[in-house]
Amino acid sequence: MIRMGLELNKLTHKVDALGANAEKRLADLNKRLPVVQATFTAASAEQESLRKKAESVIAKQIRWAGAIPTDEPIRASFEKPEHPDRANIIAADGSQIPLDRHAIAQYYVINIGSIVFRHGLPDAPSIYTSPEVFFEDEDIYFENNTLSTEMINAKRDLRELGELARLAGIESALAPTVTFVDNSLLLYIITLRESNQSFSDRIIKEYLDHLTTIQKSGAAVAGVVDRPGSANIVRLLHLSTLEMDEIVPDNLRHVSAPFLHFRDETLFEFLKPGERSALFVLASSANKTYYEPFGHRVYFFFLNAGGRGTGNILRVEIPEWVAKDKMKLDLVHASIVEQSKMTNGYPYVFIRADEIAVVSSNEREQFQQMVMGSLIKRGFSPSVSQKQFGKELTRTGKRWR
Amino acid sequence: MTATIGRLLRSSTLDYVFGCSVPEPEVPLFGAFVKAPAQRGKSDVIGLIYNIAIEDDPFVRQMIATPDLDEAYIQDQRVNRQVPIEVSVLAIGYRSDGGFIHDLPPQPPITLDRISPCDAAEIKHFTERLDYLRLILFAPDVPADELIAVSLRLAADCQPSEDRDRFLRNAGRELAKLLSRDLARLEKLLKRLKI
Structure with a gap:
């Protein structure tokens, strides 16, 4: 008998090709890295001119996901500040049972x-x-359509920040307090705004309200991204190679060689464990349109949180009122490094918040049984869709032909 | 109300395993007498704790190498995280109609049943006869001799002080009957009991 499913033997040669491709890509990036690093060094020597270029992009209202330098030299590094003897470190994370139109009920x-x-x-x-x-x-519905995964994710993001706002209100009177989400502070739903404007606007408004609540509580807030795939600084370096009159949408839409496929993380490998990079302003139109008017303009920096080998580079996003308050900025910086000491470069509280929030497949099944019981009590004969039923039949046991 | 020291994870008529959070200094202890309800509360399965295991956890493993681990991290792992300490119990009898039967229970306890320590009066009552010793002696995969020695000492402590030596001598005689064909093992056991 032959076992069906993923027949790994049929993929062997493709996996070999995948490995070879990864090797080739890495070799290509390594070949271009000195040029990119040299551009970084050169750009850092002309920071004022670089900032003017970045600001001109914003002034021309060109869509550009780059970064704007602040007063800190762009290649600077800052050692871990002193951690307060007493501080509250708060993290929240979310998990969900997704909406499934094949399930026994819509929830x-x-x-x-x-x-x-x-x-x-x-x-x-x-x-x-x-x-x-x-x-x-x-x-469940938005304008006659069921909510998309992104919309539910946005509601989850909103609740995470709402929980932080609630806890900040309780804890920040007792000691310096920092609140964390393990995500970007710039809501992803904004990028999908064109197709669901009023939904996104409502979420964003509430999200910004929560940021304001945290600000008023006296606590700091930050979003932390592990293995960031961002290329805001790479785009800034690309911008540095353009003359002022070359700053037009067509030239900014895509980065060209030698910057192609580089991620910011690679540029900050010079940071030693515990050090952070300079602060930058996120140059996205959403940041300017939504966050800036409420005083929450998003800044970011890179941080080597320590851990195995040369350490782990994290991207940390903070609102303007944290970026401009040295005590809060230092607390964000020091607490991430401190919290990452025993967990190899990723903060302990994030691992725990994820563990506390996660809905296991077993719990998901138990909840479905509860829903089923409730429906049966009311005289329904709940059933999943035929498609789901078929999947349950074939996926619960071994598959043989 | 009797103290709960854990809840049942899995069971059979021979033994059961319960989970508990951080062990208190007093409970659970190797060799201690515990009870679990069975038959919808009509009965209690009496058992002896023969193993206490703390499961491996990759998260904790990562933290072990950290020097000067703050107490808050340790307390978080011990108090908040749902990593149960598994306690294995050998069934040695059950309560029925107010008395104790020294035999395997008709039904095992059920998942999430509360596990409680037996109090001194229950232990004294249960050990009035010592027929249960054969269930321990011939139980597979159990450190039987150590379990007998420790549990008999605990049971002796539940006797009035003037009766303790007599209780242990009776236990020795019972063991001598059960191990009449294994004198070497008997000798070691009696030495453990210091009879």
């Missing part, structure tokens, strides 16, 4: 997990979960 679940780690106290951290099931029409 989705968002579960937010959070942790308050009281640095300097010997007590166990406080942990919370906040699960909620959504099933009303207004939860």
Whole structure:
């Protein structure tokens, strides 16, 4: 009998090709790296002119996902500041049971997990979960269409920040407090805004309100991205090679060789464990249109959080009011490094918040059983779609032909 | 109300395993007498703790090498994280109609049943007879001799002080009957009991 499914033997030669391709790509990037690094060094010597170029892009309202230098030299590095003896480190993360039109009923679940780690106290951290099931029409539909995965993700992001705002209100009176999401502060839903404007606007407004609540509580806030795929600084370096009169949309739409396929992370490998890079302003139109008017313009920096080998580079996003408050900025910087000491360059509270929030496949099944029980009690004969039923039949056991 | 020291994870008529969070200094202990409800509360399965295991955890493994680990991290791992300590219990009898039967229970306890320590009066009552010792002696995969020695000492402590030596001598005689064909093992066991 032959086992069907993913027949790995049929992919062997492709996997070999994949490995060879990765090797080739790396060799190509390594070949171009000295040129990119030299451009970085040259650009850092002309920071004022570079900033003018970046600002002219914004002034011309060109769509450009680059970065604007601040007063800090763009190739500077900053050592880990002193960590306060006592500080509250708060993180929240979310998980969900997605909306599934093949399921027995139309619903989705968002579960937010959070942790308050009281640095300097010997007590166990406080942990919370906040699960909620959504099933009303207004939860499921938007303009006659069921909510997309991105829309539900945006609602989850919103709840994560809402939980941080709630906890910041409780904790920040007691000690310096920093709140973290393990995501960008710039909502992804904004990039999809054209197809669902009023939905996105509502989410963004509430998101910015939560940022304001955190600001008023006196706590700091940051979004942290591990293995960032961003290329904002790479685009800035590409911009540095253009003359002022060459700054036109066509020249900025794509980066060309030698910058092609480079990620910012590679540029900041010079950071030693514990060091952060200079601050930059995220030069996206969404940042200017939505975040800036409320004082939440997003800045970012790169940080070597330590860990195995030469360390782990994280991208850290903060609102303007954190970037311009040295105590808050230092707290963000120091607490990430401190929290990453025993977890190889990724903050402990993030790992725990994820663990607290995650909905396992077992829990998902148990919840489905609860829903089924509720429907049966009301005289329904709930069933999944025939497609889902077929999948359950074939996926629960071994497949043989 | 009797203290709960854990909840049942899995069971059979021979033994059961319960999970608990951070062990208290007093419970659970190797050799301790515990009970779990069975038959919808009509009965209690009496058992002896014969193994306490803390499962491997990759997250903790990563933290082990960290020097000067702050107490808050340790407390988070011990108090908040759902990594159960697994406690294995050998069934040695059950309660039925107010008395104790020294035999395998008719039904095992059920998942999530509360596990409680037996109090001194229950232990004294249960060990009035010592027929249960044969269930331990011939149990597979159990450190039987160590378990007998420790549990008999714990049971002796539940006797009035003037009766403790007599209780242990009776236990020795019972073991001598059960191990009459294995004198070497008997000798080692009696030495452990210091009879």
